[in-house]
Amino acid sequence: xxxxxxxxxxxxxxxVYETQAEFLARAFSDSxxxxxxxxxxxxxxxxxxxxxxxxxxxxxxxxxxxxDRSAWVLEEIGKELPITVGIIIDKSYIRNLRVLxxxxxxxGEVATPAFTDQFNEAALKQSGKLDTGIDGISGATxxxxxxxxxxxxxxxxxxxxxxxxxx
Amino acid sequence: MRRxxxxxxxxxxxxxxxxxxxGLAINHSNGLGLDRRHVSQPFLxxxxxxxxxxxxxxxxxxxxxxxxAGSQLFLNDKPVATVSNGTGAVFNGEMLIAxxxxxxxxxxxxxQLIERLxxxxxxxxxxxxxxxxxxxxxxVASGGQSWFADQxxxxxxxxxxxxLSPLWATPASAPENLQQAIARQYRGSGxxxxxxxxxxxxxxxxxxxxxxIYDLLALAIAFLALxxxxxxxxxxxxGKQR
Numbered sequence: 001x002x003x004x005x006x007x008x009x010x011x012x013x014x015x016v017y018e019t020q021a022e023f024l025a026r027a028f029s030d031s032x033x034x035x036x037x038x039x040x041x042x043x044x045x046x047x048x049x050x051x052x053x054x055x056x057x058x059x060x061x062x063x064x065x066x067x068d069r070s071a072w073v074l075e076e077i078g079k080e081l082p083i084t085v086g087i088i089i090d091k092s093y094i095r096n097l098r099v100l101x102x103x104x105x106x107x108g109e110v111a112t113p114a115f116t117d118q119f120n121e122a123a124l125k126q127s128g129k130l131d132t133g134i135d136g137i138s139g140a141t142x143x144x145x146x147x148x149x150x151x152x153x154x155x156x157x158x159x160x161x162x163x164x165x166x167x
Numbered sequence: 168m169r170r171x172x173x174x175x176x177x178x179x180x181x182x183x184x185x186x187x188x189x190g191l192a193i194n195h196s197n198g199l200g201l202d203r204r205h206v207s208q209p210f211l212x213x214x215x216x217x218x219x220x221x222x223x224x225x226x227x228x229x230x231x232x233x234x235x236a237g238s239q240l241f242l243n244d245k246p247v248a249t250v251s252n253g254t255g256a257v258f259n260g261e262m263l264i265a266x267x268x269x270x271x272x273x274x275x276x277x278x279q280l281i282e283r284l285x286x287x288x289x290x291x292x293x294x295x296x297x298x299x300x301x302x303x304x305x306x307v308a309s310g311g312q313s314w315f316a317d318q319x320x321x322x323x324x325x326x327x328x329x330x331l332s333p334l335w336a337t338p339a340s341a342p343e344n345l346q347q348a349i350a351r352q353y354r355g356s357g358x359x360x361x362x363x364x365x366x367x368x369x370x371x372x373x374x375x376x377x378x379x380i381y382d383l384l385a386l387a388i389a390f391l392a393l394x395x396x397x398x399x400x401x402x403x404x405x406g407k408q409r
Contacts, residue, residue: 020285035321059281062321080202080359 014081014103017111020073023086023100024064027071035062038161051128051153052076065163069095072154078104078143085147087119087154089163094122097151107140110147119147124155168401172394179387189368193361201360212357214372219350225341228258229276232341233265236353240265242278244348255297255336257305264305264320266297271307273320288314288323298333306333 024032039060040048048056064071068091075082081103088095097119099111109115115137122132130152136144196202206212220237234241235253242263252268262281263274273281286294292310300306305316313333314323366372370381
């Protein structure tokens, strides 16, 4: 109990690791395509709700698609604030997942490549879950879960997008 | 030693009980929902310095009002999203559009967020103002240039043609009762109960002097542990001698 005397005062500053423009430039060799739209309605909305445990806080999403590659910028709340994540998918496998902006006071370790590289090559199982086990980080459980949900959601949306058919 | 131990013990007892109870609550704040409930008592909001919004601007959007109160966007008196440095809001007949200095928010007429768009066409500076073109398209003024969106607000084109004269959003004075309702809502979303308990638990709620007093009380508890051990050892030794 005495140890908790040293609890830090929340700082509340967002850390931007990569802007959306930088992420897209990296995903598509400096020439990102025009975005596409995906509306979250009907069964798709229900599927997203099942993955996240709540509705996604927007009615439509944009994604970028070139050949078999798609890029997604999604947000999910870790504990109190949204984490912005960029996800690159090749065919139906995650090529790269990167935290673009982290706003929580604790749990920023999820932005390190040591953690995010675990998502590389992850795909969806028949059950709709990730086929790769993601090791947690002590003290960042909610952020880890948020990123895992977003990876699952991106793979599910990719399968429904034009990109999955190589458009 | 025994008298000092007793005096310090009695003084620190209430503090220890408080630390135990608040520490337990903090450890289980998620399960108890303390991170989702907010402090709303006026004197506590005053204590935290939570006054009304520093900046307040309203825009008439169709029959409704979109207002930027600090970083909170309100549709009439309903908080609908956060946006920093509000620069304008319009209604194009289908969507409500609100602009911050570096993002655009598209909302349906009920205020549900359709999409949050980071502002960043190549070569664009921050958003100065927002408007509508003759055909209801979204227009952004940025760095002295006008940017026109396509129908889905997917892509932007820069244009300085003289014939295009967008209708720019201009702030207006919302009804007084609406302003008051927004100020109440804004002030009401104070710190979470978890944050309040953390500040209470650490003494930070009382400022630097609070932390100092808590430090002294922590030392007093350490003293109690030590003096208790010494008294126990003495008692044991005296018992053996008898």
